[in-house]
Amino acid sequence: MLKNITVSSAPHVSKPLSTRGVMLDVIIGLAPAMLAASYYFRIHAIVLIATCVVSCAGTEWLCNLIRKKSNSLDDLSAVVTGIILAFSLPPALPVWAAIIGSVFCIAIGKMVFGGLGANIFNPAMVGRTFLTASFGMLMTTWMVPATIDAEVRTIAADNTVDARTQATPLAYSKQALKARTGAEAVNEQLGAAFTGEIGGCLGETSALALIAGVVYLLIRRTINFHIPLAVLLSAFAFGSVTYLIDSESSISPLTHLCSGGLLMCAFFIATDPVTAPLTRRGMWVFGIGVGAITMLIRIVGEYPEGVMYSVLLMNAVTPLIDRFYKRIPAGGKASG
Amino acid sequence: MVVALTGKHTFPGGIHPPQKKALTRDSQIQPGPAAKQISVLLGQHIGAICQPLVKKGDAVEAGQRIGDCDAFVSAPVHSPVSGKVKEIGLRSHAVLGRAQAITIEADENSPEKQPSFQVPADFDLSKYSAEQICEASRAGGLVGMGGAGFPTRVKLEPNPQMPKDNLIINGCECEPYITCDYRIMLEWTSQIIAGLRLAKKASGCSQAFIAIEDNKPKAIEVVRAALESSGNPDQVKVIAVKTKYPQGGERQLIKAVLKKSVPSGSIPPMIGVVVLNVATAAALAEAVIVDVPLTHRVVTVTGEPVVRPGNYYVPIGTSVGDLIEFCGGVTQSAAKVVLGGPMMGIAIADLETPTTKTTNAVTILTKEQIGRAKFDRRETPCIRCGRCLEVCPENLNPTRIAHAVKHDLLDVAERYYMSACMECGCCSYVCPANIEITGFIKTGKIFVARQKKRMA
Numbered sequence: 001m002l003k004n005i006t007v008s009s010a011p012h013v014s015k016p017l018s019t020r021g022v023m024l025d026v027i028i029g030l031a032p033a034m035l036a037a038s039y040y041f042r043i044h045a046i047v048l049i050a051t052c053v054v055s056c057a058g059t060e061w062l063c064n065l066i067r068k069k070s071n072s073l074d075d076l077s078a079v080v081t082g083i084i085l086a087f088s089l090p091p092a093l094p095v096w097a098a099i100i101g102s103v104f105c106i107a108i109g110k111m112v113f114g115g116l117g118a119n120i121f122n123p124a125m126v127g128r129t130f131l132t133a134s135f136g137m138l139m140t141t142w143m144v145p146a147t148i149d150a151e152v153r154t155i156a157a158d159n160t161v162d163a164r165t166q167a168t169p170l171a172y173s174k175q176a177l178k179a180r181t182g183a184e185a186v187n188e189q190l191g192a193a194f195t196g197e198i199g200g201c202l203g204e205t206s207a208l209a210l211i212a213g214v215v216y217l218l219i220r221r222t223i224n225f226h227i228p229l230a231v232l233l234s235a236f237a238f239g240s241v242t243y244l245i246d247s248e249s250s251i252s253p254l255t256h257l258c259s260g261g262l263l264m265c266a267f268f269i270a271t272d273p274v275t276a277p278l279t280r281r282g283m284w285v286f287g288i289g290v291g292a293i294t295m296l297i298r299i300v301g302e303y304p305e306g307v308m309y310s311v312l313l314m315n316a317v318t319p320l321i322d323r324f325y326k327r328i329p330a331g332g333k334a335s336g
Numbered sequence: 337m338v339v340a341l342t343g344k345h346t347f348p349g350g351i352h353p354p355q356k357k358a359l360t361r362d363s364q365i366q367p368g369p370a371a372k373q374i375s376v377l378l379g380q381h382i383g384a385i386c387q388p389l390v391k392k393g394d395a396v397e398a399g400q401r402i403g404d405c406d407a408f409v410s411a412p413v414h415s416p417v418s419g420k421v422k423e424i425g426l427r428s429h430a431v432l433g434r435a436q437a438i439t440i441e442a443d444e445n446s447p448e449k450q451p452s453f454q455v456p457a458d459f460d461l462s463k464y465s466a467e468q469i470c471e472a473s474r475a476g477g478l479v480g481m482g483g484a485g486f487p488t489r490v491k492l493e494p495n496p497q498m499p500k501d502n503l504i505i506n507g508c509e510c511e512p513y514i515t516c517d518y519r520i521m522l523e524w525t526s527q528i529i530a531g532l533r534l535a536k537k538a539s540g541c542s543q544a545f546i547a548i549e550d551n552k553p554k555a556i557e558v559v560r561a562a563l564e565s566s567g568n569p570d571q572v573k574v575i576a577v578k579t580k581y582p583q584g585g586e587r588q589l590i591k592a593v594l595k596k597s598v599p600s601g602s603i604p605p606m607i608g609v610v611v612l613n614v615a616t617a618a619a620l621a622e623a624v625i626v627d628v629p630l631t632h633r634v635v636t637v638t639g640e641p642v643v644r645p646g647n648y649y650v651p652i653g654t655s656v657g658d659l660i661e662f663c664g665g666v667t668q669s670a671a672k673v674v675l676g677g678p679m680m681g682i683a684i685a686d687l688e689t690p691t692t693k694t695t696n697a698v699t700i701l702t703k704e705q706i707g708r709a710k711f712d713r714r715e716t717p718c719i720r721c722g723r724c725l726e727v728c729p730e731n732l733n734p735t736r737i738a739h740a741v742k743h744d745l746l747d748v749a750e751r752y753y754m755s756a757c758m759e760c761g762c763c764s765y766v767c768p769a770n771i772e773i774t775g776f777i778k779t780g781k782i783f784v785a786r787q788k789k790r791m792a
Contacts (some may be wrong), residue, residue: 007683009775011761012706013353013512014675017768019716022764075716117717224722248536278733329756330348330731331587331600
């Protein structure tokens with residue numbers, strides 16, 4: 001009866017919610033994009049996602065073993081990192097490169113900081129940056145989706161090598177920018193960029209699938225709308241300005257939003273809670289920064305895509321943002 | 337008078353825990369156990385602890401003052417039974433750990449106080465002066481019965497530096513499980529209204545409100561009807577507030593009803609607001625009109641394991657164990673006995689712990705009700721998801737404060753306004769990493785208090 005009663009600090013009830021549940025929600029949110037990737041890139045997508053997930057999880061397990069810490073795989077955060085890393089890789093990337101990237105992103109991006117919650121930079125983006133720096137050629141070879149008929153003319157298609165490859169819309173827009181003409185051809189690809197029937201990173205290509213996933217996360221309140229909205233608004237504003245100045249060489253802001261990793265970043269990468277600010281105002285600043293830097297790199301910089309660098313740069317200033325936008329208590333600062 | 341049954345009035349933040357009020361919502365206030373032995377704690381309120389006025393072996397009468405103190409912020413304690421002082425010694429205290437208590441052994445023929453006080457038909461407010469009401473509230477040992485136990489006299493007493501203009505009677509009862517205030521509103525409506533009028537007169541407030549959460553439409557209706565039938569000479573407004581925890585916190589209530597913020601480090605009287613719990617208002621009417629001190633209160637004994645959960649009129653000082661036994665004991669294996677509700681209540685280890693003036697409920701929880709979270713899951717690292725920031729009704733950064741305390745950085749914790757925390761527990765409730773955020777903050781506050789004491 002009333003034996004063995006326990007005591008603890010209030011509150012004595014809690015919401016049935018766990019970190020694992022949060023991560024599971026994110027995985028479900030990523031599922032539509034996973035399906036889209038498997039549809040467009042077939043076996044390449046499945047192999048890449050499986051490789052990244054398994055090697056991320058394996059690295060985390062090994063790091064915990066070395067650090068003599070308890071196993072932390074059950075929080076599923078390594079799985080999320082693996083999927084996001086796979087999503088940001090070109091479909092034709094060799095498996096060994098994906099393994100190197102996964103090991104680097106978990107070991108250097110996360111575990112050396114102390115594991116989940118302690119990392120400063122988004123682990124997946126750390127891994128991708130490492131791969132881009134190390135294997136530049138592999139990281140910019142884009143496969144044509146398997147659904148596209150070989151006879152159909154796609155932009156800048158190159159059918160001479162083994163796998164059919166093509167330039168991504170963003171790479172092409174870069175050429176347009178340099179040639180000061182031809183942006184129109186990229187804008188015509190907007191429909192394909194929206195459904196995903198276009199060359200690009202695994203998970204980034206289908207805007208539709210990403211939007212479906214984020215709607216789920218927003219309904220489940222797993223993420224707030226602040227960061228995604230801030231990223232998209234600032235990127236859209238930036239893109240509109242350049243489009244209005246010169247529509248011959250600049251692609252339309254909508255094409256910007258649907259191309260490359262911008263949606264993926266706005267929905268799943270910038271919203272990584274560990275590396276984003278805590279306060280609402282901080283989230284706005286962070287999101288606007290991510291959007292603006294991405295566009296700056298796309299339009300002014302040398303790279304066609306700037307998502308990973310913009311996220312990493314904003315991750316670096318997140319502690320500053322948090323310090324700057326401190327919350328003021330409802331009753332104001334105490335007088336005494 | 338038309339009163340909306342759904343409230344738009346609310347505050348930012350807050351949570352919606354399962355209410356569980358159906359267990360005792362329809363249980364009328366019944367007489368509680370006639371305990372053989374009562375332990376009246378000498379510190380049941382915020383402020384100076386009382387000194388005993390009786391000695392071991394003395395005979396005491398029901399209602400006799402047995403402990404008091406000269407300090408302004410304090411309240412005397414009275415014996416709820418007639419009998420003999422058996423012992424003056426340490427007893428478990430829910431807040432203080434262990435504290436002095438006067439243990440009284442009740443006589444065989446000790447009168448049993450019934451919850452029968454009715455406001456007489458000839459009740460005339462003009463018969464009582466403001467000073468009389470304040471004096472009676474002090475003499476009756478009245479303290480805030482909603483949980484904090486702030487002496488009522490200190491709240492009411494007019495202060496030329498802080499003129500009061502708004503009186504809010506708090507009928508929110510936002511904690512899950514508890515229904516004693518709800519029953520009081522239904523059954524003691526006239527007492528509450530009399531108490532409100534007395535409090536309004538004593539404090540000099542110009543406006544009065546009764547705030548009730550909109551999950552109690554029946555209470556809103558009953559109070560409204562009672563006010564209407566009495567002609568409502570004081571123009572009391574009934575306000576339906578949104579059902580959300582911690583709506584009954586006075587700072588949140590003031591925000592919802594008056595759209596005002598109480599400055600951090602201040603208490604409501606400093607901005608001219610007096611908040612009284614409905615039980616306190618009813619007790620005030622009793623203390624002033626028939627001069628009966630606060631010796632009994634309604635306690636909700638609840639929780640799924642309790643055989644006969646309900647609302648009982650209990651002599652203050654009855655041990656929790658006696659109370660549970662009176663309710664038929666428990667059926668399943670209980671995991672926790674909590675004084676108060678599950679959000680802010682205090683888990684006790686000693687069933688001999690006496691009830692106090694602020695014990696509004698004894699909630700018994702099993703593992704299942706507590707949720708698997710607190711038992712099966714370990715604490716995982718903070719993923720900075722920001723849920724605690726979203727639910728914090730005081731707009732703090734709970735995770736930052738908690739982690740500062742965890743790493744012994746009390747100065748950082750204070751820079752993040754640790755002292756503004758009211759310990760409502762919303763942050764711990766939502767935390768997916770299962771971190772005892774509220775617990776860390778409470779610990780931090782205690783450390784800071786100790787530091788200050790050492791420096792003084």
